[in-house]
Amino acid sequence: MSDSQQKCVVIGASHAGVNLAFALRKEGWEGQIILYDADPELPYHRPPLSKTYLTNEEGMSATPLKSLESYERDNILLKLGVKVALVNAEEKEIVLEDSSVQAYDKLVLATGARPIVPPIPGLANVKNVFPLRTVADVEGIRNALGDNPNKSVVVIGGGYIGLEIAASLNKLGSKVTVLEREERILARVTAPEMSDFFHQLHVENDVEVLTGKNVTSVATENAKNNVVCSDGSTYPADIIIIGVGIHINTELAEQAGLTIENGIKVDATARTSDKDIYAIGDCTFHHNPHYDRYVRLESVQNAVDQAKVAAATICGKQVIYDAIPWFWSDQYDVKLQIVGLSESYDNIVIRKEKKDQPCFSIWYFSGDELLSVDAINNAKAYVVGTKFIKTNQSIDKVKLADNAVEFKPNNLIFKSNND
Amino acid sequence: MAKITFITSDDETIVVEGTSGSVMELAVEHNVKGIDGDCGGVCSCATCHVHVKPEDMTKTGPASEIETDMLELDDNADEYSRLCCQIEISDAIDGVELTVAK
Ligand SMILES: Cc1cc2nc3c(=O)[nH]c(=O)nc-3n(C[C@H](O)[C@H](O)[C@H](O)COP(=O)(O)OP(=O)(O)OC[C@H]3O[C@@H](n4cnc5c(N)ncnc54)[C@H](O)[C@@H]3O)c2cc1C
Ligand code: FES
Numbered sequence: 001m002s003d004s005q006q007k008c009v010v011i012g013a014s015h016a017g018v019n020l021a022f023a024l025r026k027e028g029w030e031g032q033i034i035l036y037d038a039d040p041e042l043p044y045h046r047p048p049l050s051k052t053y054l055t056n057e058e059g060m061s062a063t064p065l066k067s068l069e070s071y072e073r074d075n076i077l078l079k080l081g082v083k084v085a086l087v088n089a090e091e092k093e094i095v096l097e098d099s100s101v102q103a104y105d106k107l108v109l110a111t112g113a114r115p116i117v118p119p120i121p122g123l124a125n126v127k128n129v130f131p132l133r134t135v136a137d138v139e140g141i142r143n144a145l146g147d148n149p150n151k152s153v154v155v156i157g158g159g160y161i162g163l164e165i166a167a168s169l170n171k172l173g174s175k176v177t178v179l180e181r182e183e184r185i186l187a188r189v190t191a192p193e194m195s196d197f198f199h200q201l202h203v204e205n206d207v208e209v210l211t212g213k214n215v216t217s218v219a220t221e222n223a224k225n226n227v228v229c230s231d232g233s234t235y236p237a238d239i240i241i242i243g244v245g246i247h248i249n250t251e252l253a254e255q256a257g258l259t260i261e262n263g264i265k266v267d268a269t270a271r272t273s274d275k276d277i278y279a280i281g282d283c284t285f286h287h288n289p290h291y292d293r294y295v296r297l298e299s300v301q302n303a304v305d306q307a308k309v310a311a312a313t314i315c316g317k318q319v320i321y322d323a324i325p326w327f328w329s330d331q332y333d334v335k336l337q338i339v340g341l342s343e344s345y346d347n348i349v350i351r352k353e354k355k356d357q358p359c360f361s362i363w364y365f366s367g368d369e370l371l372s373v374d375a376i377n378n379a380k381a382y383v384v385g386t387k388f389i390k391t392n393q394s395i396d397k398v399k400l401a402d403n404a405v406e407f408k409p410n411n412l413i414f415k416s417n418n419d
Numbered sequence: 420m421a422k423i424t425f426i427t428s429d430d431e432t433i434v435v436e437g438t439s440g441s442v443m444e445l446a447v448e449h450n451v452k453g454i455d456g457d458c459g460g461v462c463s464c465a466t467c468h469v470h471v472k473p474e475d476m477t478k479t480g481p482a483s484e485i486e487t488d489m490l491e492l493d494d495n496a497d498e499y500s501r502l503c504c505q506i507e508i509s510d511a512i513d514g515v516e517l518t519v520a521k
Contacts, residue, residue, distance in 0.1 A: 379488035
């Protein structure tokens with residue numbers, strides 16, 4: 001078969017799938033590229049959905065990842081609003097919902113994740129309940145707000161997405177309450193100091209943030225909903241937003257008999273246990289060489305970088321996935337940038353800059369090894385941290401904590417007394 | 420309305436016109452190679468790096484503090500570097516020439 005007759009089929013046209021398609025062309029793939037997604041929207045950026053999508057005056061529509069014209073120009077076939085029902089790895093074909101069949105030479109699973117909707121009694125009967133993953137979800141929120149955004153909103157879950165949408169709805173004029181089950185918000189992902197900072201930030205902006213709140217039911221009476229917690233407290237809600245995490249879409253991979261652990265397991269080239277099937281993005285469980293462990297990440301960085309590696313591999317190049325993860329979150333006027341993975345840290349250093357605006361960074365270490373940095377309104381800390389993590393260079397913690405020491409990598413390198 | 424010229428790393432010249440939004444969005448809309456805009460334009464990814472033609476710097480203005488910091492991640496950055504998601508399209512930047520960073 002000539003190269004131009006080869007078919008690469010991609011399931012999932014979001015950050016991972018779309019970047020893979022364009023990267024394939026860049027790497028010289030001459031065959032067909034067919035992208036499927038159940039979502040009918042032209043593939044779009046997800047991060048703005050909880051941040052600026054609702055509050056942007058001009059932006060009534062999602063930010064497309066690529067223009068329609070770009071797909072045409074690169075001869076990428078976009079099949080939107082089409083759900084893939086089955087992968088038949090033996091026959092190397094996929095089956096669509098309408099039972100039609102599409103053969104592939106290479107298959108890429110970029111199926112991502114869907115929001116968890118917890119089985120809270122009463123929740124299913126409530127009209128204005130929204131998870132937050134798609135344009136349709138946010139449009140649902142917009143419609144529920146209607147002409148009068150001055151509504152009571154309860155956000156279940158104080159993770160990044162829940163907090164971001166809380167900030168957005170607050171800006172629009174809603175009265176927002178965030179209910180978090182843990183003793184602090186962002187408990188899984190940041191140090192207590194950072195949780196405190198964001199907690200304060202929301203309180204200052206008149207968003208109620210309540211921790212240790214385990215939602216047990218939703219009671220609806222005369223079209224009024226009350227969110228009920230295990231301690232007996234209740235919160236009225238015109239709108240309920242669910243931000244309690246995601247469930248990764250591994251069903252197709254399971255049917256295809258691929259190895260699945262905490263996600264679809266892939267090697268350093270994003271290949272699954274089937275040599276002609278790759279998996280990229282949120283749905284993967286992959287090895288991170290820098291931290292030398294398997295991880296599952298929910299980030300644009302991971303989706304894009306894995307897409308590039310998979311595309312190069314499919315085109316016969318020798319590359320491996322070796323990226324330092326990064327992430328961001330925007331709430332009110334505060335910008336958080338994260339580099340690295342803080343999990344398993346055992347000590348931190350906090351550096352505060354001399355500024356009127358909050359401007360500080362939390363540095364996570366395991367012993368003396370820098371694992372990760374959370375930077376608040378402080379791109380410099382993010383950049384310096386990235387450099388130290390990448391080079392594995394030891395950092396002088398005393399100088400780091402001292403904001404009189406100018407923030408430059410060279411000033412912060414650890415020199416032992418013997419040097 | 421602003422007419423903007425992009426020069427890609429393949430030496431392709433793309434001239435486009437825009438009225439609003441950021442230069443990054445305009446570049447993505449017109450499939451300008453090398454402008455990825457992975458973070459959607461919030462100055463978090465540095466995948467929208469361009470070099471402004473020196474004489475056009477007065478029109479675009481210099482990089483802001485956060486841009487300058489983020490650009491430090493890129494060895495190719497110089498005094499004419501900007502992250503073009505931070506350049507708003509307006510009449511003021513009509514005619515500028517931007518070279519997409521490698
Ligand atoms: C509100 C929100 C805010 C976020 N903010 C940030 C942020 O600030 N920074 C950051 O780095 N990350 C952020 N993220 C995470 C980021 O959006 C994800 O990591 C990224 O979207 C992952 O891309 P993906 O392509 O792997 O998966 P997804 O984006 O989940 O896409 C998977 C696609 O596959 C499709 N699909 C699945 N199964 C099938 C099937 N059987 N047939 C057809 N189509 C199918 C789905 O419809 C979906 O479009 C945010 C996410 C959300 C929801
Ligand atoms: S688009 Fe991410 S920094 Fe400009």
